[in-house]
Structures are given as structure tokens and as C-alpha cells.
Amino acid sequence: MPQPVPTHTIPPRLKRTVRPERVATPGADEAARDPRAFWRAVEDGGTPVVGEDDGTGHRPVTFLWRGGDELADVILVANKIADADSYDHNRMERVPGTDVWHLTYRMRGDWRASYTVAPVPADGAPAPEGSLSAMTRLRRERALAVADPEDRPAVARWFDALAHAVPDPLARERLDATASVVSLPEAPPELWRPVGGRAAAGASTGASAGTGPSADERAPAEGEVTTAELVSDRLGNTRTVWVHRPALAPPDGRPWPVAVLLDGRDWHSLPLAPLLDGLIADGTLPPALTVMVDSLDPATRTRELACDDAFVDFLGHELLPWLGDRHGITGDPGRTLVAGQSLGGLTAVYAAHRAPHRFGRALSQSGSFWWPNVAVTGGESERMARLVAGADTVPGRIHLSAGLNEWALLDANRRLRDALSARGADLGRDPGYVALTEYNGGHDRACWRAGLPEGLVFLTSDWER
Structure with missing residues (x-):
């Protein structure tokens, strides 16, 4: 049987006080006018779509997902950017009448993170058994153990969404079979590549x-x-x-x-x-x-x-x-x-x-x-x-x-x-x-x-x- 996790090894629960700035998605108007042409351009360049430096060392970074009415939510799950306290902040928006879901952050140009995307079905269907990795199940156990009682429903909702998380199919970089990577232009080079x-x-x-x-x-x-x-x-x-x-x-x-x-x-x-x-x-x-x-x-x-x-x-x-x-x-x-x-x-x-x-x-x-x-x-x-x-x-x-x-x-x-x-x-x-x-x-x-x-x-x- 699995051994219980010693509680003294659970990290302290500190709520994030500052979150990345969400900004308007460049190209959203083009996506509304001609979604097929929009997706062709995205497929040619890969995701996320990274914009130019705004003069302050920051860039717009647009994450995308393709889907329709079968989805209730699409959640971006970027490492240490998204967590149980930020479900709404990491929800993608859908361009009305299209299959384009999008979310754009303004990020410093040296940011690097692994990420997944969680398309949550509209019919409430659960994810397949075993969708959460052993480490994610451990994280769920830890998070619920240290959460205040009033926060536990939000924590459970977050991990329910994580069960649907998959790599970004258009990502330029992959971490492994389970996650994608975003590396902005000023991030340190990856010699392993x-x-x-x-x-x-x-x-x-x-x-x-x-x-x-x-x-x-x-x-x-x-x-x-x-x-x-x-x-x-x-x-x-x-x-x-x-x-x-x-x-x-x-x-x-x-x-x-x-x-x-x-x-x-x-x-x-x-x-x-x-x-x-x-x-x-x-x-x-x-x-x-x-x-x-x-x-x-x-x-x-x-x-x-x-x-x-x-x-x-x-x-x-x-x-x-x-x-x-x-x-x-x-x-x-x-x-x-x-x-x-x-x-x-x-x-x-x-x-x-x-x-x-x-x-x-x-x-x-x-x-x-x-x-x-x-x-x-x-x-x-x-x-x-x-x-x-x-x-x-x-x-x-x-x-x-x-x-x-x-x-x-x-x-x-x-x-x-x-x-x-x-x-x-x-x-x-x-x-x-x-x-x-x-x-x-x-x-x-x-x-x-x-x-x-x-x-x-x-x-x-x-x-x-």
C-alpha cells in the first residue's frame, strides 16, 4: 500500500499576490473575420504566438486552443503561473462564433515555463481514470491537506481541470510526452536541445x-x-x-x-x-x-x-x-x-x-x-x-x-x-x-x-x- 506523505515535507501554502498581466490578444479581430486563415498562420509559426518587445523588456504571449461548443472551459496551466487560486485568471476566452480560444499575457522577455492546456468538456464528463500522474495526485493530496476549509472546493475544481490537461499540439517546444514549453527570446539558451x-x-x-x-x-x-x-x-x-x-x-x-x-x-x-x-x-x-x-x-x-x-x-x-x-x-x-x-x-x-x-x-x-x-x-x-x-x-x-x-x-x-x-x-x-x-x-x-x-x-x- 502507498505510504502516507510526512506532513512536514508539504511546502508552506503561500498565496500568490501578483499575477501576470492579461492583455488584449493581437490578431483576435483577424480570427473573427477568417478563422481558417488565422489557424493557417498559427500552424506555420507554432505556439504560443510571441509579439515584439514593447520597449520595457516585455512581450505579448498568446496561447491558443482549437475547439467549439463541446468545451465549457479551456484553462492554461503554465508552471507557477496557474494554480488553484487562479482558475478564472487562466481561463481562455473564445472568439464568438469561431473555434478560436485565446489568452494573452504580457511577460518579461526572458520567461521560460512548461505548460499544458486543459479543455474542460461542457457535458461534465470526467477525464479517463489515471489521467493525473502520481506526482500530480500527490500534489492534490498535499494541497487539500494544507488548504483552509473554505478553499478546498476551489482546490478540488482545479485538480479536476488538471485531469484534462494535455500538451499544446502546435507548440514549438516539448518538455516530454506530457507538457509543452514556452521560451521567450531572452531566456537562457538550452544547451540540451x-x-x-x-x-x-x-x-x-x-x-x-x-x-x-x-x-x-x-x-x-x-x-x-x-x-x-x-x-x-x-x-x-x-x-x-x-x-x-x-x-x-x-x-x-x-x-x-x-x-x-x-x-x-x-x-x-x-x-x-x-x-x-x-x-x-x-x-x-x-x-x-x-x-x-x-x-x-x-x-x-x-x-x-x-x-x-x-x-x-x-x-x-x-x-x-x-x-x-x-x-x-x-x-x-x-x-x-x-x-x-x-x-x-x-x-x-x-x-x-x-x-x-x-x-x-x-x-x-x-x-x-x-x-x-x-x-x-x-x-x-x-x-x-x-x-x-x-x-x-x-x-x-x-x-x-x-x-x-x-x-x-x-x-x-x-x-x-x-x-x-x-x-x-x-x-x-x-x-x-x-x-x-x-x-x-x-x-x-x-x-x-x-x-x-x-x-x-x-x-x-x-x-x-
Whole structure:
């Protein structure tokens, strides 16, 4: 049976106070006059339709859906823009007498987000059984658990709509089989993006795409990815791990540096290996073994990635020795990093704090440094910042990143950065050992995959090439 989610891992419920500005949709008059010609133009350019900079660094961004009287609502579900408190704000309007549903936001030109569209049927028919993913079902459970009684009907309505959510069929970019992506022209380039069928360093995408990489960049030497099932005595479970070994080895026969990536199934399925091959081939990253560690099911992930000592012991005393038996890996913590997102970002920093002899570098994307939930701990929150303030040592380098739309954790990331900087100064460390990147996005794999190379470069710039 599924294990209950510990309530102290439920993020604090903070209602968004500022929402994106809705503006009139450019082209709505043309859609009313000739819907077929309107759709032909949209199909040629893809969606969303992105307008010109208005002189303030913002652009109109128009999302569209094609449907008729069979629909009661069409809801745009953009990461950290849409939530249970904003159902009406994210409803598309229908051009009367047409099959054109539309919604236009005025957004800063560096915005990136994954999104889906939820066409809600007029007959009230429920979505097929199992339409909500395991993670979305967990989010529903969490949201209802922390919602005020008067807000619970709105939360339930929101998740009922999410059950109908699908990718945008005309989107220029896809996150995976379940979601689309919008990347405005000034958003950071996505180095992972395939060119000629392969990921290549230097490629930029979306509305800001350039000419692409050279032929040499398109075909870096392929590394090898091996898959194994790793049994953990400490955790009492078994999980899949994927190990990427690049074609280039460390110079002079030196042992392999190691990068441990949590939530490894997401990274393996990207796929991450071609990106690593390209970045190592062009010297952006040094040769290193990358081990991607599966997180099993949501309940197990939530338990293990909440500053769990047993999980840190698994990483240091089971995973790394297992890897060392198969490859000549370094024992230098300054050449060993751990990376994660959300609770995984919290765990990455906690692992470097608790096991500094093994993990000297940490990469945290959207780290859940609000943890634990103050509402269920009698007042305690942001434990990681408190641990850092009293630490005997700090990691060699730490790279944090968080989205400007992550209102529940952005300030906590800033406070952790400040705590790390202050403690580092006390210990005589160069203040540049910790960095925080703030991007215009949310709690979003589309942003994480775009930002991962920056964090890896920061952490490995002194590793041997």
C-alpha cells in the first residue's frame, strides 16, 4: 500500500499576490473575420504566438486552443503561473462564433515555463481514470491537506481541470510526452536541445534560435551509458542507476571525478548523455563519471530526500563504493559533487554538509530550503540555514538556483546563500565559493534542464581537462 506523505515535507501554502498581466490578444479581430486563415498562420509559426518587445523588456504571449461548443472551459496551466487560486485568471476566452480560444499575457522577455492546456468538456464528463500522474495526485493530496476549509472546493475544481490537461499540439517546444514549453527570446539558451538528432553544446532554441552548431559540434564522440540495479542494505530497497562514462578520460590516467544526480530517471530520459558528451568534447565540462540515481516512487522520494541521514549514508557508503568497484574514481571530495532539484536540491546541500569528507561540491536547483513545514513542526523551518550557521566547515563550492516565480522558496534560497556566505567568511573562505542564480521561471524541469550546465560549469571549473 502507498505510504502516507510526512506532513512536514508539504511546502508552506503561500498565496500568490501578483499575477501576470492579461492583455488584449493581437490578431483576435483577424480570427473573427477568417478563422481558417488565422489557424493557417498559427500552424506555420507554432505556439504560443510571441509579439515584439514593447520597449520595457516585455512581450505579448498568446496561447491558443482549437475547439467549439463541446468545451465549457479551456484553462492554461503554465508552471507557477496557474494554480488553484487562479482558475478564472487562466481561463481562455473564445472568439464568438469561431473555434478560436485565446489568452494573452504580457511577460518579461526572458520567461521560460512548461505548460499544458486543459479543455474542460461542457457535458461534465470526467477525464479517463489515471489521467493525473502520481506526482500530480500527490500534489492534490498535499494541497487539500494544507488548504483552509473554505478553499478546498476551489482546490478540488482545479485538480479536476488538471485531469484534462494535455500538451499544446502546435507548440514549438516539448518538455516530454506530457507538457509543452514556452521560451521567450531572452531566456537562457538550452544547451540540451538536439540538433540533427543529437544534443550539442552551443545550440540556442525557441524564438531566439541561431544558426546552430558546426558539423563537428553535432557529432561529439559518444560516451557509454550502463544501467544497473543497486541494492541498498541501509535503505532496504533496490533502485536503478545509470552511469555515463564519456569517451574522453581524465588526463594522465587520473581517477574519475564523479557527479551524482538525484532524480536520475528524469535526467536519463532527457536524455542527458548526449549533452554531457557535447560539453565534455568542447571543453566546457571536464571528463567525469555521471551517475543518475532513481528516486523510486513519490512517497519514497519524499522520505529519502528530506535530510535523511540513511540516504546520505547510502550515497557515501554504498553508491560511491559500488561505483568505485567498477571504475577508478577519485576519493577527493573536491572532485565529487551531488546535484538535485526541489527536495533533491535540499538533499544535495545536506549531503555536502553532513559528509564533507565525501561530497565537496553541491548543486541545488529550486532547493526546498523552506523545509520543514513550519505549520507542523511547532515553529521550526529552514533547518538547512540553521545547520550551516553552526557548521565546522563548508563545502568547497555550492551553486544554488531558484525561479522568480517560486514564491514559496525563493526567499529561503536567498537566506541560505546569505548563511553560507556568512559562515564561509567566518571560516576564511573566498566569498565566491557560493553562487545563487535567479531565473525568470518556476519550479520547472524546463528551467532545470536549461540551468544544469551553468551549475556544473561553476562546480567543476577547476577540475582537470
